[in-house]
Amino acid sequence: MRKSQLFFTMTTVLSLFIISSGCSSDSKNPVNTVNTVNTVNSGQVNASPQAAYKLTPDDIKKRYEDAEIKNIQNINTDFILVESQKETFSNRFDLYDLKTGEMDILPTMPEYATLEKAENENYFIFLSSGRNSESPFSKFPYLIKCFRIKRDIDKENDFITVYEDRYFNLNEAVQAGSKAGSLLSDINITFDGFEVLFKPSQGRKMDFYADATDIPPTKTSYDKNKNQMIFEIGTDQLVKGLKISVKINTDNNQYISSYEIIRKDDVTQIAVNLRDTAKRYTAKIKRLPNGSMPDGFSVLSVEFAGEEG
Numbered sequence: 001m002r003k004s005q006l007f008f009t010m011t012t013v014l015s016l017f018i019i020s021s022g023c024s025s026d027s028k029n030p031v032n033t034v035n036t037v038n039t040v041n042s043g044q045v046n047a048s049p050q051a052a053y054k055l056t057p058d059d060i061k062k063r064y065e066d067a068e069i070k071n072i073q074n075i076n077t078d079f080i081l082v083e084s085q086k087e088t089f090s091n092r093f094d095l096y097d098l099k100t101g102e103m104d105i106l107p108t109m110p111e112y113a114t115l116e117k118a119e120n121e122n123y124f125i126f127l128s129s130g131r132n133s134e135s136p137f138s139k140f141p142y143l144i145k146c147f148r149i150k151r152d153i154d155k156e157n158d159f160i161t162v163y164e165d166r167y168f169n170l171n172e173a174v175q176a177g178s179k180a181g182s183l184l185s186d187i188n189i190t191f192d193g194f195e196v197l198f199k200p201s202q203g204r205k206m207d208f209y210a211d212a213t214d215i216p217p218t219k220t221s222y223d224k225n226k227n228q229m230i231f232e233i234g235t236d237q238l239v240k241g242l243k244i245s246v247k248i249n250t251d252n253n254q255y256i257s258s259y260e261i262i263r264k265d266d267v268t269q270i271a272v273n274l275r276d277t278a279k280r281y282t283a284k285i286k287r288l289p290n291g292s293m294p295d296g297f298s299v300l301s302v303e304f305a306g307e308e309g
Contacts, residue, residue, distance in 0.1 A: 052099070053078075053098040053099060054098065054099065054100060054101035055096055055097075055098045055101050056098075057072065057080065060072075060080060060082060060096055064082070064084050066086065067084040067085060067086045067092075068084060068085050068086075069082060069083070069084050070083040070084060070085055070091060071083040075095070075118050075120070075121050076120060076121060078097060078098050078099050078121075079095060079096065079097055079098065079121045080095075080096045080098060081093060081094070081095050081096075081115070081118065081124075082094045082095075082096065083115070088133065089109075089110075089133050090108075090109050090110045090111060090112045090113070090132055090133040091108075091112060091113065092105065092108070092109055093105070093106040093108055093113075093115070093124075093126075094106070095121065095124075097121075100153055101153070102151075102153045103156060104148075104156055104157070104158045104159060105156045105157070106124055106126075106146045106159055107146060107157070107159055107160070107161045108126050108128070108144050108146070108161070109132075109133075110132040110133045110134045110135075111126075111128040111129070111131070111132045111144065112128070112129045112131050112132060112133070113126040113127060113128045113129065113144055114126065114127050114129070116143070121148070122147065122148040123145070123146070123147055123148070124145070124146040124159075125143060125144075125145050125146075126143070126144040126145075126146065127141055127142075127143060127144075127166060128141055128142050128143070128144050129141055130142070130174075130176050135211075136178055137178050137211075137212065137214055138175070138176045138177060138178050138217075139176050139284070139285055140166075140174050140175075140176040140282070140283045140284050140285065141166050141168075141174055142163060142164065142165055142166050142284070143163065143164040143165070143166045144161055144162075144163060145161065145162045145163075145164060146159045146160070146161055147159060147160055147161075147162065165282040165284060165303075166282060167280040167281065167282045167305055167308070168280060168281060168282065169279070169280060170222045170224075170229060170274070170278065170279065170280065170281060171222045171224065173219060173220050173221055173222075174219070174220055174283060175217070175218060175219035175220070176215070176217075176218055176283070176285060177214060177215040177216050177217045177218040177233075177234065177285070177300075178214050178217065179207070179208065179213075179214040179215070179216060179298075180216055180217070180234060180235065181200070181201050181204035181207050181208060181235075182198040182199070182200070182201060182204075182208060182214075182215065182216045182235050182237070182298070183198060183199055183200065183201040183202075183235065183237040183238065183239060184196060184197075184198060184233065184235060184237065184238045184239065184242070184261075184268055185197040185198055185199045185239050185297065186239070186242075187242075187259070187261070187270070189250050189252070189253055189256065189259075190253070190303075191252075191253065191254065192253070192254060192255055192303050192304055192305070193253075193255065193256070193281070193301070193302040193303040193304050194253075194256065194259070194270075194272070194302055195286075195299050195300065195301050195302070196215075196231075196233070196270065196299065196300040197297050197298075197299055198213075198215055198216065198235075198297060198298045198299070198300070199297050201235075201237045212287055213287045213297070213298035214285065214287070214298055215233070215285055215298050215299070215300045216233050216234035216235040217233075217234035218231060218232065218233045218234065218283075218300060219231075219232050220232075220281075220283070226273070227273065227274045227276070227278075228271055228272065228273050228274065229271075229272045229274060229281070230269050230270070230271055230272075231269065231270040231272065231300070231302070232267050232268075232269050233267060233268045233269070233270065233300070234266075234267055235267070235268055236263055236265070236266045236267060236268060238261070238263070238268065242261060243261065244261050244262070244263055245260065245261070245262060245263075246260065246261075247259075247260045247273075248260065254275070254277060255274060255275055255277055255278040255304035255305075256272055256273070256274060256275065256278070256304070257273045257274065257275050258273045259271060259272045259273065260273075274304070277306050278304040278305075278306070279304075279305065279306050279307050279308075280304065280305045280306070280307075280308065281302060281303065281304045281305070282302070282303050282305075283300065283301065283302045283303075284301050285298065285299065285300065285301070286298070286299040286301050287299075
């Protein structure tokens with residue numbers, strides 16, 4: 001999982017704080033309600049006329065003369081979230097406290113992200129697209145959870161982030177990876193999924209290790225009639241000994257009944273036949289450092305899960 005073990009205790013404590021503060025801040029405004037406003041078209045943001053605010057929506061808009069405002073929305077009664085973007089940069093989210101005038105930059109950059117849920121002014125969940133504005137590498141989408149850890153009017157960094165895997169429905173396609181010239185080295189079946197290992201192909205070692213190791217461009221698709229997922233990988237190079245076009249049973253996996261490696265044109269497909277227990281999946285890239293076993297490999301890691309409970 002991307003969520004660091006170091007943050008587990010902190011996340012639990014923060015969650016209790018966030019829930020209690022969100023529920024008590026304004027009993028007339030449910031904390032799970034976010035009113036989205038198309039600012040570009042209407043220029044309207046709901047605000048309580050009875051409150052004595054230090055900031056108004058018009059004041060806030062003036063701060064974005066060098067950026068495009070993508071969206072403005074209310075968070076409870078006294079807070080406004082602004083999504084903006086400058087050319088060549090990823091989108092950015094700023095949270096304003098209308099009463100105090102405080103502004104906090106939610107730490108999602110440099111990832112391109114979308115807001116999944118606003119629990120309240122202390123806790124936001126974003127979905128990263130897996131791309132960012134500072135690197136050509138493309139990861140699989142994942143969650144960015146932003147927690148408030150303090151209230152400091154003079155600072156813009158009152159939030160921290162925790163990263164988590166995002167589980168998708170089987171029919172939700174995702175893609176990642178950026179480096180061609182990789183050789184599919186091995187497939188390991190795990191308890192709840194599988195891992196595909198890659199290493200440099202002949203004559204492409206420098207390209208493989210440049211900047212950081214990565215997997216070839218990879219995308220997913222799902223055939224409901226067959227209950228089969230296809231992982232299409234942008235390489236036709238495989239190590240000798242891998243069985244091609246042979247169905248391999250996986251009796252010890254709780255979600256996968258069998259898989260097959262299919263070479264098709266200039267790509268390789270891994271056709272994964274699922275058991276009925278598989279309802280969701282997540283995918284991520286692991287980059288094994290030099291000195292590890294195997295040395296410097298990049299890994300496509302896929303995990304399946306049942307119904308969300």
